[in-house]
Amino acid sequence: MPISTYEYAKICQTRRFEAFEFREGRIWLKKRSDKRCIFTFPFLGQWLCGLQNEKPHVCRMWPFRVADRPLYSREERARYEGSEWTGYVYVDPRCPRLIYGKPTFKFMRRVVEEFVQIATRRISHQNCSTASESFAFSGFSLTRTT
Numbered sequence: 001m002p003i004s005t006y007e008y009a010k011i012c013q014t015r016r017f018e019a020f021e022f023r024e025g026r027i028w029l030k031k032r033s034d035k036r037c038i039f040t041f042p043f044l045g046q047w048l049c050g051l052q053n054e055k056p057h058v059c060r061m062w063p064f065r066v067a068d069r070p071l072y073s074r075e076e077r078a079r080y081e082g083s084e085w086t087g088y089v090y091v092d093p094r095c096p097r098l099i100y101g102k103p104t105f106k107f108m109r110r111v112v113e114e115f116v117q118i119a120t121r122r123i124s125h126q127n128c129s130t131a132s133e134s135f136a137f138s139g140f141s142l143t144r145t146t
């Protein structure tokens with residue numbers, strides 16, 4: 001996945017330069033031969049991210065997309081009214097861990113709120129929206145591995 005020049009410079013301070021590739025005018029995280037990101041590693045039966053607090057923004061947001069205007073149809077289902085922000089939250093159907101279902105209260109109030117705060121740059125640290133949390137999202141639920 002492509003990352004910003006700032007993120008590349010930040011990650012390069014502590015990680016290997018060979019972890020990146022440069023194509024199409026962008027900087028990408030390399031993949032291993034099994035197609036997983038070069039920074040993933042196995043731990044107690046699951047795959048974790050070796051970058052954690054240095055994760056690129058696009059990784060922090062996966063599989064969500066947050067926008068201040070509707071991007072697709074069914075906008076009423078995507079509308080999100082949080083404590084400090086109102087807009088639209090979408091989930092990428094390519095995420096292999098999505099399970100359709102009714103969202104939980106915790107998911108809506110803590111997990112989605114955290115994704116929104118990260119997307120709108122109010123916070124950068126992930127607490128409830130990363131590894132091994134079980135989610136349920138507006139018609140979807142999922143378990144995240146990265």
Ligand code: SF4
Nearest residue numbers: 037039040049059146
């Ligand atoms: S979150 Fe996943 S894709 Fe992003 S850096 Fe970590 S292991 Fe790689």
